[in-house]
Amino acid sequence: MKLKEIAELVDAEFLNLPEKADEEVHTACAADLLSDVLAMRGEAALLITGEAAPQVVRVAGVMNMRAILYVRGKKPQRKDIVKWATQRGIVLLSTPLSTFETCGRLYVKGMRCSESSEIEFA
Amino acid sequence: MERQVFSYSVVRTGSLDDVGLVSTEIKKKLEELGVERNIVRRVSIICFEAEMNLSLYAERGGNIFVAVEPDKVDIYVEDDGPGIEDLEKAMQPGYSTAPLWVHELGFGAGMGLPNIEKNSDVFEITSELGKGTKIHSAVFRNKDAA
């Protein structure tokens, strides 16, 4: 899905890099805890999170994520964090919707989590 | 290609705001050297967790050394205090000695050292109270090449 399609779907605004609106992402991950993002199997291009602390952006960078979608109207408070993300080409978006509603809407449109392909059922 | 070593120091600032800056530098360096993507990822995760631990616990910060060789990447993390009281406990997922303010930020889940071990092919840790902690991690390259 293109980032602009995602933005439209969940009423999100671009916090930076509006020129990347046509960039495509195909995998998403929902997490609020840093440790969870650092422990994920597989790769996710889009991080859906309610945690707006600076470290989230850095973890996203380390994990090769291309965009962060903040939920419940959250946004990074510090301008230097937005700048840091911009310098690394990481797109930041913010939606007023909840995590559940956001994930639900994207899932219905075909967005998936990369980890699901690695699940083994006992 | 010979062994190339890079060193970084992690300064303790009393806040977690800068955590990840060093790991990002390391990641960039490895990418410049053409290290395989999945290896870069594992090394970056190891360094991020190490950086977080140094920022949170090492009284005077610490150092991270990364040595890149054709067949592996070695990571050495060192600090000079305070040392880990119960190493066995510290290696248990979920065990955390993080102060309350860290938990309130959503961090301190106690997954740092276990996550470093999980991403390493070789993992060694030594620690002495009052002296400091040393970690050595090695990630083998071309592991899946038949």
Added chain:
Amino acid sequence: MRLKDIIEGLGLKVLAQGDVDREVNWAYTSDLLSDVMAGAQPGDLWLTIQKHMNIVAVAKLKDLTGIVLAKGIRPSEEVVAKAEKEGIPLLISEYPLFEVCGRLYELLKEEG
């Protein structure tokens, strides 16, 4: 939609029972306890990977229909015992959190 229908529809494993006949209002997804305290509504089903002991107290306080732990995350025996004691259903899904949300969303919308 009743909780037991959701358990069946999503193939959830039951760790602690509670009232599975209860009607599920909607769902709330968050790993941050403070966010749940601020935003969850009575009757919501809570989706998370947070397995800390406090989740039972929070679910009780906010009158949630239950807790679903994603990624096959298993809480300690203590947490399970507490959930049993407080009558809070504790359920597990092997799927990642994003997927659990998506599947539950589809289920709830279908029933709509």
